[in-house]
Amino acid sequence: MNLTIEKAKEFYSKMLLIRRFEEKCIELYSSQKIRGFLHLYIGEEAVAVGLCDALSEDDAVLATYREHGHALIRGISAKSVMAELYGKIDGCSRGRGGSMHLFDAKSRFYGGSAIVGGGLPLAVGMALADKMQNRNRVTVAIFGDGAVAEGEFHESLNLAALWELPILFVCENNQYAMGTALKYTESQTDIYKKAESYNIHSKQIDGMDVVEVAKAAARAVEDIKDTSKPVFLECLTYRFRAHSMFDAELYREKTEVKVWKEKGPLVVFEKKLKELGLWSEIPVEAIEADIKDTIDEAVEFAENSELEPLEDLEKFVYSEVSNG
Numbered sequence: 001m002n003l004t005i006e007k008a009k010e011f012y013s014k015m016l017l018i019r020r021f022e023e024k025c026i027e028l029y030s031s032q033k034i035r036g037f038l039h040l041y042i043g044e045e046a047v048a049v050g051l052c053d054a055l056s057e058d059d060a061v062l063a064t065y066r067e068h069g070h071a072l073i074r075g076i077s078a079k080s081v082m083a084e085l086y087g088k089i090d091g092c093s094r095g096r097g098g099s100m101h102l103f104d105a106k107s108r109f110y111g112g113s114a115i116v117g118g119g120l121p122l123a124v125g126m127a128l129a130d131k132m133q134n135r136n137r138v139t140v141a142i143f144g145d146g147a148v149a150e151g152e153f154h155e156s157l158n159l160a161a162l163w164e165l166p167i168l169f170v171c172e173n174n175q176y177a178m179g180t181a182l183k184y185t186e187s188q189t190d191i192y193k194k195a196e197s198y199n200i201h202s203k204q205i206d207g208m209d210v211v212e213v214a215k216a217a218a219r220a221v222e223d224i225k226d227t228s229k230p231v232f233l234e235c236l237t238y239r240f241r242a243h244s245m246f247d248a249e250l251y252r253e254k255t256e257v258k259v260w261k262e263k264g265p266l267v268v269f270e271k272k273l274k275e276l277g278l279w280s281e282i283p284v285e286a287i288e289a290d291i292k293d294t295i296d297e298a299v300e301f302a303e304n305s306e307l308e309p310l311e312d313l314e315k316f317v318y319s320e321v322s323n324g
């Protein structure tokens with residue numbers, strides 16, 4: 001992958017958008033504008049940005065409940081995501097899903113799911129449908145290291161390999177499932193090795209380096225489209241914030257968080273651009289100002305959007321089938 005100045009600006013802006021959007025979420029949560037659960041992606045931005053760079057509009061993405069970043073980069077507008085977090089009707093899921101259930105079929109972003117590992121079998125089904133209908137596109141299933149403990153993980157990998165499905169598995173290994181470190185639940189903590197045992201071409205990469213993620217994802221997507229076989233990427237990453245806004249974070253040392261912050265995606269990228277002599281060409285202040293406007297507009301939009309009317313309460317409980 002050739003890191004042009006245009007690409008460098010794009011990667012930097014996108015990672016910063018996720019970071020600033022979520023920092024705003026913390027503020028809004030503290031003032032109770034956003035309620036319910038809120039899981040922040042801060043620290044993991046390089047995965048969403050690098051991965052989505054490799055995808056075309058035709059490809060589908062399924063993610064977890066820590067999915068604001070993926071949704072924003074996949075093309076759901078900041079306004080639509082913010083209104084959803086406010087529980088308002090103009091949100092991408094009409095305010096019915098909230099932070100954990102962002103969804104937008106137009107962007108081919110099929111959730112946001114509160115169920116750990118829940119997106120995996122859905123992604124396998126979508127990839128199977130593509131294969132049966134000869135559509136040369138990729139379905140991406142993004143999940144955390146905690147999903148490895150679920151039966152769905154093993155069943156999904158097995159069927160994807162057995163049926164040679166065009167699916168990209170992306171494990172965001174941030175090393176913790178809520179308050180439990182991976183080493184306390186898994187005898188094999190190199191997750192890509194588990195995928196290899198299902199005969200899936202697998203790779204472990206530095207998930208803090210947006211360029212490495214973009215390169216690996218581009219190669220994976222190309223392989224999947226050529227062979228119609230699954231590929232597995234384990235991205236080593238770290239969340240800088242607690243599991244959710246309710247977590248007192250007693251399970252890890254502050255020094256560990258500090259060490260990881262020093263190799264955070266924005267820090268690593270800035271260093272790389274300096275080495276390449278590109279950093280001075282990144283208009284940091286203008287990018288910050290642009291992002292601030294986007295976020296301010298999103299908040300204003302969410303504030304002005306309505307709650308769904310009470311008479312719609314039972315709407316969408318059952319799907320509405322037209323006989324026409």
Ligand SMILES: Cc1ncc(C[n+]2csc(CCOP(=O)(O)OP(=O)(O)O)c2C)c(N)n1
Binds near residue numbers: 115174
């Ligand atoms: C099927 C299921 N089991 C348990 C839970 C409770 N739970 C919520 S988050 C979580 C940890 C998941 O960790 P991981 O997959 O590593 O994702 P991360 O939060 O690190 O991004 C658990 C066990 C759940 N939501 N769904």
